[in-house]
Amino acid sequence: MNTSVHQEVLFANEAFYLAFANNDFDAMDNLWSREFDVLCTHPGWTALSGRDVVIESWRAILANDKEAEVECWNPVAHVYEGFALITCHELIDGNALSVTNAFVRENGRWCMVHHHAGPMATPPPRPSDQNPTKSGSLH
Numbered sequence: 001m002n003t004s005v006h007q008e009v010l011f012a013n014e015a016f017y018l019a020f021a022n023n024d025f026d027a028m029d030n031l032w033s034r035e036f037d038v039l040c041t042h043p044g045w046t047a048l049s050g051r052d053v054v055i056e057s058w059r060a061i062l063a064n065d066k067e068a069e070v071e072c073w074n075p076v077a078h079v080y081e082g083f084a085l086i087t088c089h090e091l092i093d094g095n096a097l098s099v100t101n102a103f104v105r106e107n108g109r110w111c112m113v114h115h116h117a118g119p120m121a122t123p124p125p126r127p128s129d130q131n132p133t134k135s136g137s138l139h
Contacts, residue, residue, distance in 0.1 A: 038112070083105070
């Protein structure tokens with residue numbers, strides 16, 4: 001296991017949540033791959049395919065003037081050759097979600113190619129000794 005690569009992927013995942021929490025469309029746009037096919041399934045939406053469609057969905061979501069209360073906890077990196085998955089939990093405006101984020105190595109950095117968030121009936125407890133990524137603050 002290459003710890004530094006895992007840390008790079010976890011950092012890319014944190015950058016995603018910072019962009020989301022801060023309604024930062026430019027940062028969100030910059031995170032998504034330009035060379036590989038991208039997919040996204042927002043909670044309650046149909047699966048979106050293609051960079052233009054996915055990025056426009058984020059433009060609509062982030063156009064809200066109110067910053068979302070977004071927390072990410074329990075992120076775990078699963079790294080393969082040039083590809084990585086992050087499994088984690090989200091709390092968005094009080095709604096608990098189970099998430100998979102996928103990244104590919106593109107031009108020397110980890111870029112997102114997939115985000116899938118779905119509701120959980122019973123979310124796992126958040127560790128009290130861990131500070132989750134919340135509204136733009138990194139732990």
